[in-house]
Amino acid sequence: MKLFRDRRSTPLWRDEFAIDQADERYVNRRQFSKFLVLTSLGMLVGNVMIAVRSWLRGAPPPLPAAPVATASEIPVGAVKLFNYPTPQDPCILVRVAAERFVAYSQKCTHLSCAVYYEAAEKRLECPCHQGYFSVEDGSVLQGPPPRPLPRVVIEQRGETLVATGIETGARPGGHA
Template sequence: MTDKNNKIPFDEDNYTHNINRNNERKLDRRGFMKTLVGAAGVFAISSLPWGVLAATELTSLGNKEYPKKKITDVLSVAVGDAVDFAFPGEHDSAILIRLSENKYVAYQNACTHLRCPVFWKKEEGEMICPCHHGKFDVNSGEPIAGPPRRPLPEIQVKVENGVVYAVRVKRYEA
């Protein structure tokens, strides 16, 4: 009953004529896991140079030289007053405090707890973080109250010809 135009090219009983059973599963679970582990290994190895670069940068922060930066003139800061400035970069907020006629201290003024700004309270002689009532010793930058556990990063200053300069960020020692 079938003519030339209506002929079926395969047996009607074979419903799986389009499946090549020998290569039905090219990627089974074991092959998938091998591929996944291989991809993770390639990713880990390819990110290794960036990790080494980051570690090198972090371990040499204290030795990094920055160009000295003018903070203020000696005559414009009275004993007990503070001056805000930026060091080492323009977005790195810092504070200079004149403790006596010849003693200046400077710190990065982001609290080591949650990076809130630290303020100098001249009347109390304290550096405070208002976010969580943290307090820092003005002479060392060490935390004396509140949740901060690490000292403020110290900025070394130098006085030359009546001008106070920031010269380096002192490395934090654990």
């Protein structure tokens, strides 16, 4: 180690602040790109966790069958509200024709407001943000809801209408 600096060599300030500013900026950008790549790894881990969780969960157990109404108590174009599969799950049953019943979860897929049947337009309406669903298959016709209404599978057993399960996604032809 030299005791005295050579005056003709690099100036003192360069010895004190030895980092070149351009290099420092470059290193900062490179560090930032490394951080972004690590964030990308985090996103990948999140996606894999969702997939593994979905795989481990497997198929949901079949829901119990539950009588919800009798056919004669609902005129054509009328509705009946019921809860299925738990008392905390409100559903709406619509008789769209003499022999055709459809039922959906009453919770809007946007922010869970209760939807109601608009008989004049033959559609289900969410009054909170004017979201409209098709009464035929529960698909979104208009508004902010991101997904169709979950459909309650209804079977007609004699005079009794029985809920036997819930399907997600728009599948036309879901009727009793």
